[in-house]
Amino acid sequence: MDNFIVSARKYRPVTFDSVVGQSHITNTLKNAIHNNQLAQAFLFCGPRGVGKTTCARILAKTINCEQISDNTEACGECNSCRSFQNGNSFSIHELDAASNNSVEDIRSLIDQVRIPPQTGKYKIYIIDEVHMLSQQAFNAFLKTLEEPPTYAIFILATTEKHKILPTILSRCQIFDFNRIQVEDMANHLARIANNEGISYENDGLHVIAQKADGGLRDALSMFDQIVSFSNKEITYRAVIDNLNILDYDYYFDLLQYIVQQDAAQALLVFDKVLTNGFDGGHFIAGLSAHLRNLLVAKEPSTIKLLEVGENIRKKYLEQSQQLNSGLLLSAMNIANQCEINYRTSKNHRLQVELALLKMCHIATAIKMSLAETSTEVDVKKKLTDKTPETASNSSATTNRSVQDASKPAAVADSTTPAQDYVNTSAQSASSSIAQSNTIISNNLPAANAISAAQVASEKPVVSPSKGWGAMPAKKLLPDLNTILDQKEEQKEENELLQGSEFAEVDVEDFLKKWNAYAEFIKQENKITLYTIMTSSTPTLQGNTIEVEVENMVQMEEMKLGKVDILNHLRVQLRNYALEIKEVVTEKTKVRKPYTSQEKYQAMVSKNPALETLRKKFDLGLS
Incomplete structure (x- = not known):
């Protein structure tokens, strides 16, 4: 031989x-x-x-x-x-x-x-x-x-x-030297097979090339092994069986079950994989690669990144058209997280099964999220899209609800400027739609009262006898709280309230409202803005409020907060032409002494005899 x-x-x-x-x-x-x-x-x-x-x-x-x-x-x-x-x-x-x-x-x-x-x-x-x-x-x-x-x-x-x-x-x-490309390696194996008179399938050669991971010598060793195993007939099935590789069909079937939200069949596919002797970590890594290939196949410009045989490429193209990118990205994220946690988990099988269950319920989670978003938009539209007459009536009803709800707490006997501001804002809520919006966006306690009154006027939320069991299906109260959070976020959009009132402003009334709002800002822990508002007295020049700032940092802080200040002052003073102008102070502040030399010079400037004493005793600075 x-x-x-x-x-x-x-x-x-x-x-x-x-x-x-x-x-x-x-x-x-x-x-x-x-x-x-x-x-x-x-x-x-x-x-x-x-x-x-x-x-x-x-x-x-x-x-x-x-x-x-x-x-x-x-x-x-x-x-x-x-x-x-x-x-x-x-x-x-x-x-x-x-x-x-x-x-x-x-x-x-x-x-x-x-x-x-x-x-x-x-x-x-x-x-x-x-x-x-x-x-x-x-x-x-x-x-x-x-x-x-x-x-x-x-x-x-x-x-x-x-x-x-x-x-x-x-x-x-x-x-x-680069790793050899899958296509180049498969072509080289095909030439050798032709020279040796070996029949082959292109898909089988591509699997060998992928398994070799860029090393041609490894590919040739596997090629010889499979030739001996299959008696000179290299088929896709022979390569899969001999090299102990997970078949693509497992993943194609699994994705179909995920789309159909059939969790039971998905778990059975994974059980079949384990029964055939494959490791769960190898399976989840292959699933991540499969999801990646499906995403690649969705775009014509990236199809060239698929390093698979022609028949497998067609399967990828067909299945990628049945799936949307959002589902694939969510499933890939779940698979990646499972792969990260797999090694540290004590129950490896449960880790993979949990990931498969999550993938099967992705579509349901997306639908629930869309439904909740739609409900929030409907409730927000119901609160904001009112005619002036309806808004006025609703504000009056709200005022009565606020007064009834505040009787046990004796809110009327307020003493602090911040509490005066809250009460004043609540009482002026029925004056106009703009004032009502200001209270919702700037005054959280009043907004909560309005939300409760609005929900109570439409449908009861909590039954005193049955507790939370009587909550309606739409869960309006949590949705309203979400809308209040969105109202708080709208403060950053730098939108000033507009109106048709341009009443003359009294200076004393202006300073009172200014100081009251400053105290409210202080309670909100916006100390920098509070310092700017109280460090110097603002001046009123017609409809322009001039505020002194010491540097550019304070100017930027004032620019960020002046929208809320103007929204409050325009409503309280009934003048929508008010504007704020930042003025950098020209006065030069004395620099505080920090070093020992600077402290000594400051002391000498106050008492020149100190320098005489130092020279007489030949003293130095430590």
Whole structure:
């Protein structure tokens, strides 16, 4: 029986053009040879199985070839090429740094470098897994690598570039090898299958290429394994069974059940996966990748990102049209969170099942959210879209409700300016729609009373005898609280109240209302704005209120708060033409002394005799 040669060795590239997926490197090397611009040292970096050592051997053979072809490839027929192919070349040396990593090994290499080549123009040294050299070996190699003889060329290869000393990196031309693309790998496997007379399915080859994760050597090893398993018939099913890979059909079926909100079938699919011996973490990771592929398939411009076979690509395109992006994004977020929590969870199965149940109820959650939003909008519209007559009647009813509700608390006997402001605002709520809106947006206690009165006038919310069990289906009170929060947020929209009243403003009345609102601001913990309002007395020039600020920080704070101030003052003073103007004070404040020298100078300015005392006793500052 003939000796079997694995595909990774049998179909190892022997020319630059036969290297798979590294054209950016092979073209550069061919140009360097053609232009006679070879570096003294090369460093090939990249993951396993992408062609580093192969390219190093092809480069070494081509450099010493006696009859280089027009497209800069080795002829394969000269003495140098034949001796290299037979493994007895005296000009090309390979060293495995993993087993020859000591200082003595490097010194032996340096002694060999001193001897010129017996045949060929160059003496080439290929050092594989160079990161395995010890630091002492690296240091011994530095001088030779920096200034080698003109006939010596070093080609270093490594999978872990970060472990190599920077002094070595600076002396080499560095080439970074990429992971080989799935499509390139599948095409290469197809060529080998054709040469060997093996029947295959493209989907099966794509699965092998994906499983290899960019390493062609791994793909060729799996290829040989499946050829033996399937008796030279590589099918999608044979690849799935032999490599123990989760079938795409599991995920396609699962997404159908998620769309149909069939949680029971979704759990049964996961149980089938576990029964077949797959890990739950592997399953949820595959589900995340499946959801990602569905999102990619929804856009024509991103379909090229699908690294799958043609039949699987069609399935993705069909299912992606049945799902909306919102559902896919929500499901992907749930799957990602499950994958993060999977390792720390004690019950792995429950973690995945919980994620599947959440995915099955995404559509219901979205519908409930939309329904709640619609209810809030309807209630808000019912409160705001009133005619002036209806609003006036409603305000009068609200006033009576507020008075009835406030009798036990004796709110009328208020003493503080802030309480005066609250009571005044509540009593003036029925004057106009603009005043009512001001109370809702600026006065939370009054707004709560209005909300309760409004709900009580339409439908009872709480029955004293039955408690919360009598709450209506629409749950108006929570919706009104939501609307009140939205009213609070509208304060940031910088909208001033507008009206037709332009009454003359009395200065004393203006200052009283100003100070009352300042006290209210203080209770709201807006200390900076309170300080600005009370640090100096504002002046009233016609309809313009001039407020003194000390710096730009205070000016910005005043600009942020003046909308609320104007809304209050316009209603209270019945003048909608009022405006606030910030004026930066011109007076220069005395800088407080901080250092010991500054404190001493301040004391001397008050008592000059202190300087005489210091000089007399020759004192210093500590």
